[in-house]
Amino acid sequence: MTAIERDNLAVVTGAASGIGLEAAKAFAAAGMRVVVVDRSDDATMRAALEIGDLAFPMTCDVSDRKAFDTLAATIGQRHGTVSVLMNNAGIGAGGDVLAPSADWDAVLGVNLMGVVHGVQAFVPAMLASDAPGVVINTGSKQGITQPPGNTAYNVSKAGVKALTEGLAHTLRSHAGGRITAHLLIPGFTYTGMTARSDEKPAGAWSAKQVVDHMLTGIAAGDFYILCPDNETTTAQDHKRILWAAGDIVENRPALSRWHPDWKDRFARYMAER
Structure with a gap:
């Protein structure tokens, strides 16, 4: 018996479009x-109609803890215990360190605290049951390699990574292997949040490709589900992540990959076989 199985219940936030849909x-x-969860009644209803009879639309602002707790209680009463929880809701705006505090609050409220709220609202009941379960939190490569430009978003996704790693340990301690946690790390993906035009860029993966990769990773028992795309290979991702970790180990300047004294060395490193 597995969590992703006929008649079991899944809850997906940010499910009106993109990866969530x-x-x-x-x-x-x-x-x-x-249960299709998003913050717009109209968008959530359209998504549910697109999915079909097995979809149940519900509206929630995931940054609102009380609203999320109410959502979880309602889902429990109507549909029972959740087998698959996907905390996917996210927004992309935010800005650099000195961006307005309201922008930071919005990004952290949805991208990080929305995941915290989802975990705390649903996981205790999953632990109390005797059924298999899966928790998927959507992170980002930006939460690992920290490219400059949108620090608020980077911080939110770095927090999701740390949260999900801690969750995996907690679940191992309290449920053995019955409930598993997974960190989805998309690459360049064409979604409503990232789209610059009506046509998917050649370098981007579709949301469906990301979900297919995610399901394969879950079936394999992977915790870190690192997605390539059409312009970045898994090998390139590995090298970039190792370089970012090397900033600490080798005491380089912060974000040395983009530092004027180090960017040429980074380029040579990436070119090495």
């Missing part, structure tokens, strides 16, 4: 009942 479709295609 494709994930909800995939869970429904597996015969699961799916």
Whole structure:
């Protein structure tokens, strides 16, 4: 018996579009009942209609703890215990360190605290049951390599990484292997949040490709589900992540990959086989 199984219940936040919508479709295609959560009534209803009879639309601002707790209680009363929880809701704006505090509050409230709220609202009931479970939190490569430009977003996704790593340890301690946590790390993906035009860039993956990769990773038992795309290979991602870790180990300047004294060395490093 697995969590992703016919008649089991999945909850997906940020499910009205992009990766969340494709994930909800995939869970429904597996015969699961799916609660489609987003903050817009109209968008959530359209997504549920697109998914079909197994989808149940519910509206929630994931940054609002009381609203999330109410959502979880309502889902429990109507549909029972959750087998798959995907904390996927996210926003992309925010800005650099000196951006307005309201922008920071918005990004951290959705991208980080929305995941905290989801975990705390649903996981205790999952632990109390005797059924298999899966928790998927959507992170980002930016939360690992920290490219300059949108520090607020980077911080939020770095927090999701740390949170999900801690969750994995907690679940191992309290549930053995019955409930697993997974960190989804998308690459360049064409979604409503990232789209610059109506046509998908050649270098981007589709949201469906990300979800297919995610499901393969979950089936394999992977915690870090690192997605390549059409312009960045897994090997390149590995080298970039190792370089970022090397900043600490070798005491380089912060974000040396973009530092004028180090960027040429980084380019040579990436060119090495």
